[in-house]
Amino acid sequence: MRKVPFSFELHPARSEHIAKQLPDRIARLVAAGPEFVSVTYGAGGSSQDASLDVLKHVIENHPGVRTMAHLTCVGSTVQHAHETVRTFMDAGVHSFLAVRGDLPVGAPEDAFPGDIRTAAELVQLIHAVQNERRPWREVAVPGTPGITVDRDGRERAAIAVAAFPNGHPSSRSWQQDIDTLLAKQAAGANLAICQMIFHAEDYFRMVDAARAAGVELPILPAITPVTTPAGLARNLELSGEQAPADFAVALEVEPTEAGRREIGIDFAAKLTERLIEGGAPGIHLYTRNMHEVPLAVLARVGLIDDARYAQLIAPEFTSEAQAIVGEPAS
Numbered sequence: 001m002r003k004v005p006f007s008f009e010l011h012p013a014r015s016e017h018i019a020k021q022l023p024d025r026i027a028r029l030v031a032a033g034p035e036f037v038s039v040t041y042g043a044g045g046s047s048q049d050a051s052l053d054v055l056k057h058v059i060e061n062h063p064g065v066r067t068m069a070h071l072t073c074v075g076s077t078v079q080h081a082h083e084t085v086r087t088f089m090d091a092g093v094h095s096f097l098a099v100r101g102d103l104p105v106g107a108p109e110d111a112f113p114g115d116i117r118t119a120a121e122l123v124q125l126i127h128a129v130q131n132e133r134r135p136w137r138e139v140a141v142p143g144t145p146g147i148t149v150d151r152d153g154r155e156r157a158a159i160a161v162a163a164f165p166n167g168h169p170s171s172r173s174w175q176q177d178i179d180t181l182l183a184k185q186a187a188g189a190n191l192a193i194c195q196m197i198f199h200a201e202d203y204f205r206m207v208d209a210a211r212a213a214g215v216e217l218p219i220l221p222a223i224t225p226v227t228t229p230a231g232l233a234r235n236l237e238l239s240g241e242q243a244p245a246d247f248a249v250a251l252e253v254e255p256t257e258a259g260r261r262e263i264g265i266d267f268a269a270k271l272t273e274r275l276i277e278g279g280a281p282g283i284h285l286y287t288r289n290m291h292e293v294p295l296a297v298l299a300r301v302g303l304i305d306d307a308r309y310a311q312l313i314a315p316e317f318t319s320e321a322q323a324i325v326g327e328p329a330s
């Protein structure tokens with residue numbers, strides 16, 4: 001079986017119905033051995049409690065799995081952001097995806113008079129909160145000039161940031177996106193996770209430009225496996241990306257649900273394959289809180305073996321099957 005790290009993005013459940021099914025879906029995803037699972041956060045804190053509930057559920061029920069909390073800063077005061085980060089750390093979360101978030105469409109700029117304006121500032125704030133809670137006590141590593149570790153053996157908070165292979169929609173230029181990523185790295189980010197892509201070349205082009213400019217962070221490409229024309233349209237609208245025309249047409253003209261599912265899985269698996277072959281350090285899958293299709297994509301590219309995949313999607317996902325959780329890929 002291949003060993004390439006993969007990770008999943010989850011959302012707070014948007015309905016009672018999904019909320020009931022979420023623990024089972026999370027158990028199946030987690031049992032596949034992800035590097036981490038991240039949980040989205042409504043801009044302005046609109047989903048704070050619901051996001052925290054999902055994170056706490058994973059921490060309490062799946063203690064071997066690293067959780068990553070998305071946090072936004074748009075409209076937030078420094079004090080409120082401090083409190084929020086502390087609340088998440090108190091719940092046991094030590095990895096974050098620091099994003100700015102967006103104002104509601106049509107909202108005037110001054111409707112959210114926050115004083116943290118960019119994701120880079122949020123990254124600095126998260127490090128500051130960690131240091132305040134328990135100061136980082138650095139000691140030199142003998143024989144490795146410039147390298148220090150914490151005396152208590154702790155890891156620094158892992159802080160991811162967003163990257164946009166085709167540019168952020170409000171960026172004035174490609175260079176601005178690269179500069180923004182550099183600013184996030186300088187602020188202390190140690191991972192970048194991309195906006196969903198539909199073309200592997202978009203990712204490689206951005207990584208090359210970022211490296212040439214001095215970005216050293218690992219940059220994870222992200223994929224949303226979609227299996228319906230409506231799902232594709234929704235994701236293209238959300239991301240501002242474009243899908244290959246032949247994929248969009250194939251989904252549109254396929255008459256059966258099983259056929260559309262196969263087209264979606266095949267497309268996502270081939271994209272994953274190209275990204276891995278091209279040297280991506282891992283794959284981040286936007287799951288939309290579903291387990292079957294993301295797991296099928298991973299099985300198709302050999303990141304989950306066939307016997308394990310059969311267990312993970314069996315109607316009865318037993319506690320014995322859950323217990324055979326492999327070590328997270330590293």
Ligand code: FAD
Binds near residue numbers: 042170172
């Ligand atoms: P920033 O890095 O702050 O940048 C936003 C814009 O400002 C860019 O155009 C940038 O070029 C510009 N900019 C930044 N710094 C400077 C500067 N110093 N000077 C001039 N211009 C600057 N949104 C949510 O609400 N919740 C989520 O959970 C969430 N998760 C996400 C996960 C991923 C992987 C991605 C890719 C996006 C996610 N988003 C989420 C969306 C994100 O909030 C929006 O895309 C937002 O518009 C930009 O966020 P950012 O962190 O990239 O912002």
